[in-house]
Amino acid sequence: MCRWDPQIPLDDVHGLPVWKPETLVVFMASHPSKFSWDGISDWLWEACDELQHQLLLAELHDRPRAAWMKTAHLVNEGERPSLAQAVAAAAPTSGKGPYVFGYRERDEPSFAVDPQWIVQFEVMDYVLPAWWLARV
Numbered sequence: 001m002c003r004w005d006p007q008i009p010l011d012d013v014h015g016l017p018v019w020k021p022e023t024l025v026v027f028m029a030s031h032p033s034k035f036s037w038d039g040i041s042d043w044l045w046e047a048c049d050e051l052q053h054q055l056l057l058a059e060l061h062d063r064p065r066a067a068w069m070k071t072a073h074l075v076n077e078g079e080r081p082s083l084a085q086a087v088a089a090a091a092p093t094s095g096k097g098p099y100v101f102g103y104r105e106r107d108e109p110s111f112a113v114d115p116q117w118i119v120q121f122e123v124m125d126y127v128l129p130a131w132w133l134a135r136v
Helices: 021-030 045-051 055-062 066-076 081-090
Strands: 011-013 014-018 099-101 116-118 123-127
Touching: 021 045, 021 055, 021 066, 045 066, 055 066, 055 081, 066 081, 066 099, 066 123
Parallel strands: 099 123
Antiparallel strands: 011 014, 116 123
């Protein structure tokens, strides 16, 4: 269970309230250490294919620049580069990276590879270099 206050309405699936893909991606970007990244390369691109520009901006509303830039990075890795650029361009201007994407402590078992500095999004990525494989 996690605590998160979505900015956009929930979807309804078989009578159950569920997050929209925009809420999921912003949560993942905002709190990467609270998310299990196992198998991320199996479905991230599919979630990103479903993202709607205006809903993504609405979910990011009133969140700090770090959330916007880490979301842009995650969306870019999910093979939506134009949407990622639009998110980065719309991000609040206050603040400056580097923004840490992942665990700050390197005692997690997933760190078989070094982190990547993603210049365009001001993100130091400790997660995806270990877990990500592009869509085939």
